[in-house]
Amino acid sequence: MSGRPLRLLAALAALVLAGPAVAATQACRLPGVEHEARCGIVKRALDPARPDGPTVDIHYAVLPAVARRPKPDPVLFLAGGPGQGAIDIAGTVQRLMGRLGSRRDIVLVDLRGTGRSAPLDCADSDPLGPLAAGADPARRLAALKSCRERLQKLPYGDLRFFTTTLAVQDVDAVRRAVGAERIDLVGVSYGTRAALEYQRQFPQAVRRLVLDGVAPPDMVLPAAVSVDAQAALDGLLDACELDTACRARFPALRATWSTLLASLPREVELTHPFTGRRETLAVSRDLVASLVRQALYVPAWTSALPAAIAEAAAGRFDGLFALAFSGLDMRGRGIAQALHFSVICAEDAPRAASGEAPGRDFGSTFADEYAAACRDWPRGEVPPAFYRVVPSPVPALLLSGGADPVTPPRHGARTAAALGPKARHVVAPGAGHGVLAVGCIRDAVFRFIDAETEADALAVDFGCAATLPRPAVFVPPGGPR
Structure with missing residues (x-):
């Protein structure tokens, strides 16, 4: 009898920390969003097995529907990375989901370790600093180790508890906090992995599933990166050979690329893309491969790669660095690095031996750097069922860009078959990493989610996707055309 009150208090504490534990939402302003949003927090146990232990505050934001009587199923958006906060890109999400936002609330969740939710941020290399600082793998590894040791001293610093499996349990707490029985779940890039895991654990809570740039749980990310980047680069080289203007200006682009790789490492002088300072830098083959891979993400950047490769082969690297740096966010809305490695080291690194042979030009450097970082990284527990994609009980839409260097169609096809x-x-x-931004695709996604019946959703016409061309290769002025 004497122990009963204590057991009751412990049970109540468990319910509070595992359940919604909602702080009332309050009006807030989000970057890039014109209208007022509502922001809230759910308090969650860092370790679900210890409800009386350290907690994390999971931040979420709601972009209210325009309609007076919105549909009961909000759109819940999961960002990429792993490590990107969803609230920081609220303006971008609102533009992507504009028509959906007229009838449905849009819910943004900063997964644990990202954005404002117990962030596992590291001091990223300064984009205005010397290029050599970010080009040295040993320096990057040392900085990551220092960041990890600093974060482990925080109250929520046990990095074993920042996995996708636990993160989506937080997402379900947010769903309950906003009072939604079911949600329309949209994930991009790594967010597709989180969405698949959410549906695995909470199938009854999903009405529609949209995956843009599919990164399934069995992908073994570091190994796949080399293979997929190689395929994207080969696709570009093929496209140049088939394009009259590109072939005339760069008649031996494959040979030029091979010549560039064979000339490395070498010391070069170039202009810093952001500061305009002239710097001297030792450029390695791995660094060039990394720059090219970064430029392959967006077809508009990719179209300028033939010219940048030709310039670099002639000793002028300014264009290649400028293309790669185009994707850097100068406003500080980057990736929470320690969260990124907590996820990859727990979920992908243990399965590295089952990965693929590296791509011809991209090699194993990317995988090797991850292996070095993960060697001493605390690893969370990942249930075996996490790696199995189960049949979807609801309509699921998977989007892939044919020129995507990181989540190309082969991953989407395998996942669709399993669903x-x-x-x-x-x-x-003709699309790269991320298809939702394409106008006609965005409209079709609206119809897919807005359809009243599952049959109508599955019947939506996405034929426009096949007609989207790859951007024409940029041919600089001068020389043969």
Whole structure:
């Protein structure tokens, strides 16, 4: 009898920390969003097995629907990375989901370790600093180790508890906090892995599933990166050979690329893309491969790669660095690095031996750097079921860019087959990493989610995706055309 009150208090504490534990939402302003949003927090146990232990505050934001009587199923958005906060890109998400936002609330969740939710941020290399500081793998590894040791001293610093499996349990607490029985779940890049894990654990809570740039749980990310980047680069080289203007200006682009790689390492002088300072830098083969991979993400950047490769082969590297730096966010909305490694080291690194042979030009450097970082990284527990994609009980839409260097169609096709007859895989041959931004795709996604019946959702026409061309190769003025 004497122990009963204590047991009751412990049970109540467990309910508070594992359940919604909602602080009332309050009006807030979000970057890039014109209208007022509502922001809230759910308090969660860092370790679900210890409800009386350290906690993390999971931040979420709601972009209210324009309609007076919105649909009961909000759109819940999961960002990429792993490590990107969703609230920081609220303006971008609102533009992507504009029509959906007229009838449905849009819910943004900063997964644990990202954005404002117990962030596991490291001091990223200064984009205005010397280029040599970010080009040295040993320096990057040392900085990451120092960051990890600093974060482990925080109250929520046990890095074993920052996995996708635990993160989506927080997401379900947010769903309950906003009072939604079911949600329309949209994930991009790594967010697709989180969405698949959410549906695995909470299938009854999903009404529609949209995956843009599919990164399935069995992907073994570091190994896949080399293979997929190689395929994207080969696709560009093929496209140049088929393009009259590109072939005329760069008649031996493959040989030029091979010549560039064979000339490395070498010391070069170049202009810093942001500061305009002239710097001298030792450029390695691995660094050039990394720059090219970064430029392959967006077709508009990719179109300028033939010219940048030709310039670099002639000793002028300014264009290649400028393309690669185009994707850096100068406003500090980057990736929470320690969260990124907590996820990859727990979920991908242990399965590295089952990965693929590296791409011809990209090699194993990327995988090797991850292996070095993960060697001493605390690893969370990942249930075996995490790696299995189960049949989807609801309509699922998978989007892939044919020129995507990181989540190309082969991953979407495999995942769609596992999801079963209610899954549709749409490939936009000319698109890169991220297809939702394409106008006609965005409208079709609206119809897919807005459809009243599952049959109508699966019948939505996505034929426009096949007609989207790859951007024409940029041919600089001068020389043959």
